[in-house]
Amino acid sequence: MLRRLFIRDYVIVDQLELEFAAGFVALTGETGAGKSILVDALSLALGERADAASVRTGCEKAEISAEFSVPAGSPLASWLRVNDFDEDNCLLRRVIEASGRSRGYINGVPATLTQLREAADFLADIHGQHAHHSLLRSDAQRQLLDGLAGQRPLAGEVAALHAAWRKAKEARLAAEKNTEANIREREMLAWQAKEVAALGFAAGGWAETTREHKRLAHAASLQAGVEETLEGLSEGEMAAMWQVERMGAQLRQLIDYDPSLKGALETIEGAQIQLQEAAHVLRHYRDRLEIDPARLTEIESRIQAVHDAARKYRVPPEELPQLLAGWGARLIELETLQDAAALAEREAQAQRDYLARAEVLSKGRKKAAAALAKAVTEAMQQLAMPGGRFEAVLENIPEGAAYGLENVEFRVSAHPGQPTGPMAKVASGGELSRIGLAIQVIASAAGNVPTLVFDEVDVGIGGGVAEIVGRLLKQLGGERQVLCVTHLPQVAAQADRQWTVAKEGAGKSVVSRVTPLDREGRIEEIARMLGGVQITSTTRKHAAEMLGY
DSSP states (O other): OEEEEEEEEETTEEEEEEEOOSSEEEEEESTTSSHHHHHHHHHHHTTOOOOGGGBOTTOSEEEEEEEEOOOTTOHHHHHHHHTTOOSSOEEEEEEEETTSOEEEEETTEEEOHHHHHHHHHHHEEEEOTTHHHHTTSHHHHHHHHHHHTTOHHHHHHHHHHHHHHHHHHHHHHHHHHOHHHHHHHHHHHHHHHHHHHTTTOOHHHHHHHHHHHHHHHTHHHHHHHHHHHHIIIIISTTOHHHHHHHHHHHHHHHHTTOGGGHHHHHHHHHHHHHHHHHHHHHHHHHHHOOOOHHHHHHHHHHHHHHHHHHHHTTSOGGGHHHHHHHHHHHHHHHHHHTOHHHHHHHHHHHHHHHHHHHHHHHHHHHHHHHHHHHHHHHHHHHTTOTTOEEEEEEEEEEEEETTEEEEEEEEEEOSTTOOOEEHHHHSOHHHHHHHHHHHHHHHHHHSOOSEEEEESTTTTOOHHHHHHHHHHHHHHHTTSEEEEEOSOHHHHTTOSEEEEEEEESSGGGOEEEEEEOOHHHHHHHHHHHHOOSSOOHHHHHHHHHHHTO
């Protein structure tokens, strides 16, 4: 649920901080006062695209922060944890610079727009005043139905399976068309793979080969250096080991005179042991060190062959194994492409996989279509369309498509006895607004998003229908947090709370202000919304009656 919204230097808002609670909140005010600006600001916090026009004139940047509560164990908490954001709260922040660049943050951590939008899927649904127009598109109708059925992940899976089926079909057709080219490619790759495989090359072995080559190439220097070291360490007349041993013997005699020399003696004895160990290691190394010109020639030939192959195929030597593995995988693929029966079976299996999941998707759509038709038809009876009917028709696609086995079309009949037809052709503008609003409310009620925002979705209705719309929103507010920007007093009067938006100042210094209304304030605002240049006591009485005061 939305807890707090902070806005600074956004369009005509200098600074504004609003605290929200559960229930239905109506946002009202004169046209152009900035009611929808608040909704637009929230949209930016939820990841919508921004531009330089968002920044208040004369300011360097605009800033919007939206704080939401995070129920323990909720999908939102899980998403925050998986994405390494603090899961105890959810603070979305957006900064838009005057240049048009923007930055996003979640709980103080930099976030991408994609991450903001992913978080928004758990937080809020925003319905604009023209949202019903999108419902005239088949794809929007299908997505709404899948959302009602809780099948959007399944719809994504079906799309992926359809893509796999299409790819398998294209592979079969390409193989049939390019048989000779595939044979030539297979022969070339087989020859290349044989050439590189003959090197017996492995990335780990290459490191050992280069180390051995360096050792053999410098064997004479290594031998001379080790002999010289041993001479100075243990085998010469003035060898370090014998000198240290004499020093130790001398100190042992002196300890009888001064025991404090014992520490120095222990250090010398330790050094003597280490020198002995070093001499032992060097002798062992000298005994196994050999100068082997034949082996050196063999290693150099092998290194040359590897470098030649690497240059030929334009890769570093250590990447030859990966290159060989890639050729092997391609050879297996080309072998399969020569097997028409295997390609056909792969295509058939991909089709079966697609159809199996697409049929599950279809069953869910049929169930959701029936439920939606019933709910919207019932709502139409209340929205000044008695006898009207709504249908969500599923039209079969014989070959299937990426989105499933059927097209979705919303059809309506606004009057008794009239056959149903596509919404765009049958419904008038006012009827379309009412039906669209009903669909949005029903779809939102079926979802799991805790905060619902309606931005002047009640355009084109009035009178008793507006009162019914207000009741629908109030009913929805009993289950969710609902914020509605409205110009209809019948809708605003149904709200649990009401805020008014007004402009202050003049010229370039105009700013937008939001004021929570008390009992008397609501009466005055509803009276203003009822109309008339001058608000009379009769208008105020009517407003109080509408509010139930």
